[in-house]
Amino acid sequence: MTSYWQETMEQAVTVRRQLHADPEPSWEETRTAEKIRQILTAMDIAWRPCADTGTVAWLNRSGTKAPHIALRGDIDALSIHEQSGKDWCSRQTGYMHACGHDGHTATLLATARWLKHHEQRLPGPVTLLFQPAEEGGHGAKRMIEESALEGVDEIYGWHNWPALPFGKLVCPDELVMCGNGTFVITLTGVGGHASQPELCRDPVLAAAAVVMALQQIVARRLAPQQAVVVSVTSIEAPSQPTVIPQRAVLLGSIRVPNRTSRDRANQLIREISRQTAQSYGVDCEVEILPRYDATINHPTQAARVRNLWQEEFGTDGLDRQIPLPIMASEDFHYYLQEIPGAFALIGSDDGQDHAYPCHSPHYDFNDRLIPYVTRLFARLVGAPVPPSTKGDQYEHIR
Incomplete structure (x- = not known):
């Protein structure tokens, strides 16, 4: 593991916990947006506001050797009083990141840092979508209306899923969420x-x-x-x-x-x-x-996600037991109705206090997912990734 990679992961965990401590509900993510934009600016990554508190960022905009790929992270929290007892517990009474959007955002920021470091080696353009108001606010729809997908050929997103064992991925060819x-x-x-x-x-x-x-x-x-x-x-x-x-x-x-x-x-x-x-x-x-339509993957892109994930976890990295479709809903369906792409669920239950379901007041995002999903994102856009080693190389993250 390179020192730059290790530093990227440590910064991502720090940012994730800062976001968790300062949650904001749909369409009110002003401080969250400001933090995201400050980090992007510090990394010399171009960005613009989109859908009020949303942000669109770009890397390798002139690339032409591969499809233009977008990666999405959602940024809003929920109106739930947190009872996790974590040191980074919500400081905003009545609000918490009970669905892991803080982790999705931190992972996308980690991906941004890693891709910026290797920007000259990216084969095609990359768009990063930091989307507001996923929790019933139709934020994806507003992002699309404000041209967030301009020039994009494919899009990928994910959601941590405590009902799955750690590292298990679900990304079917068609219907994934209702x-x-x-x-x-x-x-x-x-x-x-x-x-x-x-x-x-x-x-x-x-x-x-x-x-x-x-x-x-x-x-x-x-x-x-x-x-x-x-x-x-x-x-x-x-x-x-x-x-x-x-x-x-x-x-x-x-x-x-x-x-x-x-x-x-x-x-x-x-x-x-x-x-x-x-x-x-x-x-x-x-x-x-x-509210939301079903989230339906495109087969080619879904197969690509599965194949790349198995490069990290092997054939055991795919979950074939959870009943599908997942009965929860996602506004990622708006993107998939516009362009090809795929949405994955990735297990976060590592047996260490990460089995609480999303929307539980006891829930907390599993930071050990950040390196793995960052590596997946890097592979999806054709960026280099650090050499993998046997065993859990991120055991230090707690």
Whole structure:
């Protein structure tokens, strides 16, 4: 391992933990963007703002011997109160990097430093996308609208995945992550005294019935072969012990493999909710909020990621056991709808406190992934990488 490589990795871990301590939610990543841009400027890498808090950077812009490749890292945090207990725990009350976007950003910055050091040896142009608002904010869409993919031929991205053993990669030829959507169901009845329910039209009782009915969509109204999830995640009906309230609100989420399944699931949510509410004598309004489409890889690019990853981990580096598609969602699908590319999930559970799932208040990104993914990115763009050695050469990273 070269001293420059070692220094790059150590700096990346430091930056990652600094970002983790100072999280910012979607479309508010001003300090994060400033830090990214300062680091790029210090490395003499050209960049421009994009989508407000996003940043597009370039290397070897005049290269013509290979395709123009883009690499993406997301930068936003979540509205979750951190309970990890780490020394670099969030200093922003109510916000934390609970999905590892701090690690994705630090990895892309490490890649930027390594590629800049070898810029004259890059065969083609490289674009680096530091994207805001992945967590439901459609940041990728805004980046594309503001020409982030201009001239780019292929794009690659990744996500750490605590449900996979450390170093195991999932990058199928087609569907990798589902699309999603959310819904709000408002049930309005007639409130009154709990001792006289016959004079009321109870929205709480209707809400309970709607919840039970919606759970039968997947079991009885859609084919079991379809990768669909319908989850009611919240019931809001504030009242008092002796008061039947006027209104109840249900919140929920769906996960779907394609737009056809989404349309059918949404249709059933509307029909079942309204018909069930009617049977309880309450009014029902259903608001459907489509979010992300499914993330579907391009076969050639996905195969390239798998092959290059096996240069690092061997044939055992691919996970063939996790059920696909992953039911979580990603706005990386916007990029893949525009140009060829691939999105990978890479396992982070090394048996050392990195098994907490994404979006858990106890979650923390596994810094040991940074060197491996940086090496993958370097290979993808044709840059040299340090010679690999047997065993875990990054065991010192904790």
